[in-house]
Amino acid sequence: MAITISDIAQKAGVSLATVSRVLNDSGYVKEETRIRVQKVIKDLNYTPSAIARSLSKNKTNTIGVIVPDIVNPFFGEVIKGITEVAEKSGLNIILCNTDESKEKELRALKILTEQRIQGIIIAPTSAEDEFNSEYLKTLENMGIPIVLVDGNVKYTTFNGVFVDNIKGAYEATEALIKEGHRKIGVITGRMNSKPAKDRYLGYQKALLMNNIPLEDRYTFYGDYKEETAYKITKNIMKMKDRPTALFVCSNMTTLGSLKAIYEEKINIPEDISLVAFDKVEILNILGFNISYVNGPSVEMGKLGMQMLVDILNNKNKNEIRRITLLPNLVLKGSEKYKIKQK
Incomplete structure (x- = not known):
């Protein structure tokens, strides 16, 4: 049978209001009364309900975190970084996964609002260039601080932390060009997201800066999903004049591409070269030397x-802060041009 504050009040010989003040450390209570109530709480092994306490304070000690794909190791590392700082700050986390669905993201925002959370960190799924009045109105009416990670939400001025995706993609493509590649294919991410657009821009910029024509036949539009990249790469391998190198724009895309490449018994870099965006830790563990752009996800x-946390502590509360982190290119040999000329 659950212990209630009524049981504590009765055993301590005090009112419900006095027990509530002791539990919430609010309002005046005589020291001897406070000690007596605390002893009863300990004797009864009572654990206060977090929900009940949040109702009394009109807020919780909790923040919401929304990501589009919890299975993706990139977002796993982002969550790791969030959790590390949250624990040091005495904050709890409610994690929501949207499966890259705009409808699920909107529902998550509404659910978190009902949970009286203090703030939200979100890696948005909603299209960066899309005007969604219901989505924007939900964000604006939340009345709590919102921090963006990885992706932007157009028509808003939220604080955020991003990666310089243009720079990372440019350097990845340029590494292939320096090896002698001229026919470089790209498998993009979901092109209604800013990270995917920026990575494609970086790829285009590297070609143009090196006087290499941008050919539509070497642009393959993906969606960040492993299965899609697998199907695209299967088709690439059947091309008569296929690219000599691929720049793949996300970690899950890398996995799908590699699966297709090795199924076709094609070797890297002897038959085709490849550079990926984002680290795939399992490849390093298994000894696959795939070059990649390392986005500082934990950071x-x-x-x-x-x-x-700073906003919640009234630091920089009225200042919009948008930080862009620089990625670094890790070359492990898969960018090399070893393909025999026919």
Whole structure:
């Protein structure tokens, strides 16, 4: 049978209001009364309900975190960074996964509002260039601080932490060009998201800066999903004049591409070269030497959470802060041009 504050009040010989003040450390209570109530609480092994306490204070000690794909290791590392700072700040986390669905993201925002959370960190799914009045109105009416990570929400001025995706993609493509590649294919991410657009822009910029024509036949539009990249790469491998190198724009895309490449018994870099955006840790563990652009995902999570903590502590409350982190290129040999000329 659950212990209630009524049981504590009765055993301590005090009112419900006095027990409530002791539990919430609010209002005046005589020291001897406070000690007596605390002893009863300990004797009865009573654990106060977080929900009940949040109702009395009209807020929780909790923040919401919304990501589009909890299975993706990139967002796992972002969450790791968020959690590390949250724990040090005495904050709890409610994690929501949207499966890259705009409808699920909107529902998550509404659910978190009902939970009386203090703030939200969100990696948005909603299209960066899309005007969604219901979505924007929901964000504006939440009345709590919101910090963006990885992706932007157009028509808003939220604080955020991002990665310089243009720079990362440019350097990845340029590494292939320096090896002698001229026929470089790209498998993009979901092109209604700013990270995907910026990575494609970086790829285009590298070609143009090196006087290499941008050919539509070497642009393959993906959606960040492993299965889509697998199907695209299967088709690429059947091309008569296929690219000599691929720049793949996300970690899950990398996995799908590699699966297709190895199924076709094609070797990297002897038959085709490849550079990926984002680290795939399992490849390093298994000894696959795939070159990649390393986006500082854990650091992004830490900075995003610290930004939110600062706002909650009234630091930089009225200042819009948008931090862009620089990625770094890790070359492991898969960019090399070893393809024999026919």
